[in-house]
Amino acid sequence: MNKIIKIVLVVLGALSAILWYQLPGRDVPASEAVESGAMNFMFIITYLLLGFAVVVSLVFTLKNLFANPKSLKKTLMVIGGFIVVVLISYVLASGTDVSIEEMAGRGIETSETTIRRIGTGLNMFFLLVLIAIAAMVMGAFKNMSNK
Template structure:
């Protein structure tokens, strides 16, 4: 298996080097350079390698996660806590924070749902920051009082 992976990586490396030399020069206008076949194939190779890396890392993460019941329980608690933060943020978000007519006059078409989703994202960010700072302060305080 290791030899196959090495051969595939060597082939991809040689192919990428060939495509690199076929890229358009600096004097080619950007509108023409975007349609370059070499550039498109390089993007395809990049996306392929990225997909393989994500799939392998996800596979090994899930394998290790399900191998240890304690880590699975802890992970599920963290995911549940994050979902709780998202639900709280959604409840706290208000879709009427801005004047939708004024946004439409400026050429930005939006809806109350979009504004509520943006508010939810901001609330999630701020709540997670508060939780992170609070946990750092709690850990530091706990260390100081134990000694």
């Protein structure tokens, strides 16, 4: 299996080097450079490698997660806490922070739902920052009290 992976990586490296030299030069307009077949194939290779890395990472992470029940319980608690933060953020977001008519007057089409989602994201950010600060302060006090 290891030899197969090395062979595939060498082939992909050689193919990428060939495609690199076929890329358009600096004097080619951007509109034409985007249409380059070499560039498209390089993006395809990048997406394939990224997809493979994501799948392998997820498989090994889930395998290790389900192998240890204690870590599974801790992970589920963290996910539950994150869902609670999302729900609190959504409840705190009003959706009326910005005038929809004023946004439409500026050429930005939006709705109350969109404004509420943006508010939810901002509230989540602020709550998670507060939680991170509290965790760092608690950890610092715990370390000081242990010494």
